[in-house]
Amino acid sequence: MKINFEGIVGQKQAVEKLKRTLKNNQISHAYLFEGEKGLGKKDIALKLALVLNCTGDDRKPCNKCNSCIKMAGGNHPDVKIIEKDGIIRIDEIRRIAGEMQLKPYEGRYKVYIICDADRMNIESQNALLKTLEEPPSYAVLILLTTRGDSLLPTVISRCQVIKLYPENPEVIKYYLIENKKIDEGQAHMLAAFSGGIAGRAVELLDNPDFYYRREKIIEICNKLLTSSLFGVLEQIVFFEEQRPHIEEILGLMINWYRDLLIYSETKNADFITNIDKKEEIDFQAAKIDPVKIRDIIFIIEKSKSDLKSNVQFHLNMEVMLLNLREVLSDGNSGRSEI
Ligand SMILES: [Zn+2]
Numbered sequence: 001m002k003i004n005f006e007g008i009v010g011q012k013q014a015v016e017k018l019k020r021t022l023k024n025n026q027i028s029h030a031y032l033f034e035g036e037k038g039l040g041k042k043d044i045a046l047k048l049a050l051v052l053n054c055t056g057d058d059r060k061p062c063n064k065c066n067s068c069i070k071m072a073g074g075n076h077p078d079v080k081i082i083e084k085d086g087i088i089r090i091d092e093i094r095r096i097a098g099e100m101q102l103k104p105y106e107g108r109y110k111v112y113i114i115c116d117a118d119r120m121n122i123e124s125q126n127a128l129l130k131t132l133e134e135p136p137s138y139a140v141l142i143l144l145t146t147r148g149d150s151l152l153p154t155v156i157s158r159c160q161v162i163k164l165y166p167e168n169p170e171v172i173k174y175y176l177i178e179n180k181k182i183d184e185g186q187a188h189m190l191a192a193f194s195g196g197i198a199g200r201a202v203e204l205l206d207n208p209d210f211y212y213r214r215e216k217i218i219e220i221c222n223k224l225l226t227s228s229l230f231g232v233l234e235q236i237v238f239f240e241e242q243r244p245h246i247e248e249i250l251g252l253m254i255n256w257y258r259d260l261l262i263y264s265e266t267k268n269a270d271f272i273t274n275i276d277k278k279e280e281i282d283f284q285a286a287k288i289d290p291v292k293i294r295d296i297i298f299i300i301e302k303s304k305s306d307l308k309s310n311v312q313f314h315l316n317m318e319v320m321l322l323n324l325r326e327v328l329s330d331g332n333s334g335r336s337e338i
Contacts, residue, residue, distance in 0.1 A: 002059040005047050008040055009175045009198035010167035017162060018048055022060075027052065027109075028160040029135040032117070034148040035164030038199025041144040042081075044164075045113045046071070049079045052140060053107035067107055078107035081115065088120040093127040100131060100139050109140050117143035118150040125152045132158040166196030180205060185276040192273035193255075213242065217252045218280055224321075224328050225287050232325050239317040246313075250304045254297055260285045261293040292327050299323045 003022050005015045014033075021027060031048070033041040047061075050071045056062025063072070070076040082088070082096065096112055104110045114120075120128065132141070132155065143159060145151065173191035175198060176182055182190075182205070193210075194201035204210045220235050242249050259272040264285045269278055288296075303320040307313075 003051055004059060004061065005044070005051075008044055008047060010171040011040060011044065011164055014044065014162045014164055018044070021160070022048075022051060027140065029139055030132050030141045030143070030159040032143045032145065032148065032151070032156060032159035032161045033164060034145050034161060036166065036197055037146055038194075038197040038203070039164040039166070040198060041164060042113065042115060044162075045142040045144060046079075046081075048142065049076075049109075049111040049113065049140075052109045052111060053078065055108075076107065078104040078109065079111045079113070081113045083115040084119055086119070088114070088117075088124050090121075090123045090127050093120065093124045093131075097127065097131040100136060103136075104138055109138050110136075111140045111142065113142045113144065115144050117145045118147045120151075122152070125155050129154055129158070167198065169194065169196055172196065172198050172201050176201060176205070188275045189273060192275075209245075213245065213249055214252055214274075217249065217256060218274070218277060221253065221256055221284060222280070224324050225284060229325065232321050233318065235321060236314065236317050240314065243313065246307060247304065250300055250307075254300050254304075257293050257297050257300070260288060261290055261297070264288070264290045264293065288328065295327045296324055299327065 001023065003019045005019065008015055031045075033045060035041055050068065051060045053067040053071070053076065054060040054062055055065040055067055061068045061071075063069075067076065071079065080096075080099075082092065084092070096114075100110060100112065128141075129152070131139075135141070141159075143151070143155075148156065148161070169188075169191040172194055173184075173187045176187040176190060177184060180187075180202070190201045190204050193204055216238055220238065223231055223235060239246065239249065255273055259274050259281055262271050263269065263281050269275055269281075272278075272281060274281065299320060303316050306316050
């Protein structure tokens with residue numbers, strides 16, 4: 001019997017663990033998938049539900065049987081996904097527990113996938129415990145969460161816990177090249193920015209705001225080298241306009257200067273994030289002493305941490321730009337302080 005979890009990006013350890021339990025017929029009545037948003041918890045849960053109910057003989061999923069066809073259409077009567085915006089209340093859990101007592105309509109297993117299981121309040125979790133204590137033989141409950149610590153230890157101890165971790169960016173890069181048909185440079189850049197989270201990389205790929213912000217930041221870093229003081233201070237407009245995304249913006253800026261630093265010190269483009277902007281990196285890196293780049297990163301990090309303090313936003317950005325310009329112009333004295 002071949003079991004296939006095709007379509008899942010990476011997560012080898014988790015997938016192998018699940019495959020083993022399926023092969024050995026040690027299917028648990030309750031699973032807890034824990035990991036950051038974008039790692040594929042729901043995809044893996046759906047794949048598990050697909051394999052559990054597939055009636056194929058030599059490979060699962062066979063993609064041909066009645067169950068596989070219904071799963072592909074998203075309308076398998078024995079696989080339910082619970083996805084709530086707010087708190088998952090006790091009524092909802094009681095309804096699920098009641099439904100679970102009824103045998104599956106056509107599948108072998110009745111699978112309930114509870115997304116954001118940490119949205120269950122204590123009452124709901126206690127209600128769920130009763131189901132976990134005496135589950136019907138055909139029931140499989142899959143809880144998904146980004147924060148396992150917000151579930152009761154008694155709930156966790158009744159689940160088989162499967163942890164998902166960020167992937168090596170290389171895995172994400174090749175996934176993007178093969179499945180999203182983009183070139184290597186763009187895939188490398190997105191994989192690096194994704195922090196090893198496939199879902200985040202895909203989100204960035206289709207997010208025009210991300211590209212716009214990155215272009216603007218690279219332009220501003222260029223202006224810091226070439227513009228007049230007035231030209232530099234004019235850039236505050238952009239920071240004001242992007243205020244809701246300021247952490248991301250400053251993150252992009254830090255990332256850019258890290259690239260310049262790595263490139264200046266190694267001359268190796270393999271380690272840089274913005275590989276699709278190599279010409280601009282070459283240009284800017286040649287103009288700045290690496291020692292100064294460290295100061296620059298420090299200044300931006302300071303402004304980033306000041307966002308959380310009482311420092312006025314406009315003043316914070318102004319001081320940052322003035323300090324950056326100060327470091328980048330030849331003189332290296334008279335840094336502004338808030
Ligand atoms: Zn099948």
